[in-house]
Amino acid sequence: MGLSSEKDKSTKSLNIIVFVKQVPDTQIIKFDVKRKILTNLHYIMNPADKCALRIAEVMRAKRSASITAVTFGPKSSKEVVRECLTLGADKGIWINQEDRKDQPEFAGKVLTQVAKEYKGDVILCGYQSSDTQMGITGAIIAEDLGLPLLSGAIDVKEVSNDKVTMIKRLKGGSRQIVDVSLPCVITVFPGLKRPTYSSLPTYIGGIKRTITEVSCPNIDSKILHAQPKQRLEQVKPRLKKIRSIDSGLSASERIKLILSSGRQESEVKILKGEPKQLAFAIYEFMLSEGLLRKNKRNSTNT
16 A cells, blocks of 8 residues: 555656747748838747747656646637647647737736646746747746746756756856756746657647637736736847948048948158258147147247
8 A cells, every 4th residue: 555655656747837929930020111011920839938848748758747738819829729739738728818918927927827727836938939038927927926937948857756857058058957846937948959740640639639718807807907017128239339431532442441440541751851840840730730829929930
């Protein structure tokens, strides 16, 4: 009896929740200058969220687990949940919000309620979305739930009952091995843990699975209608001052100036003669450049 209970405890299935987002494909989107509208607009799954789904699959391969993909947005966003199911997710949840709000705080509050209801052991999401690039949704969920947060994970090293060992990306290409106690929130850095293609049975099974629809007002109306208290914006870079080339110069002089990176060589004059003559020439030069003022009382007679 004791052995069976220990075995059941050691094989406890983890509940992994992956939050995904539908974003415009930045590779093919275009902007019509004349009409001032976006054209060739096509929506895909956020690349960082797709890597987070891959991390969940690696965890499931190391340990018995169930993966639930969750998205928040209009009806078209169900496509990314369907894609998660075809890639191997066990369940799919779509939070219906036709009047889509792209504020990360608003979305974070909504996703927090889902994490509370479904009691995820590991909550995964992308490091940041490719459209807003705010990167604070994971931090909001961890703060509201009071869970530890690991940001910038790229791979899984080990999964146990009470912790996960992750590999984190640091600046300069360095790596760090970090132990995170469960339950926890992990944001995944995009592009390093690349997604894989699913098998044909997994793909067909994902198409047949039912996506659970959750209405926003049924989660928590007070939080859903709360507006963010502050607005976060990216720091605008300072423009560098670039000197324009004088249009009065000849073509050869302009080309010479471009090749010299804008550095103009000053004209050099070599004076020759007697010391008195040189002193008078220097005096006249300083007067012409405004470096000296000519005193009428002490004017030099030549």
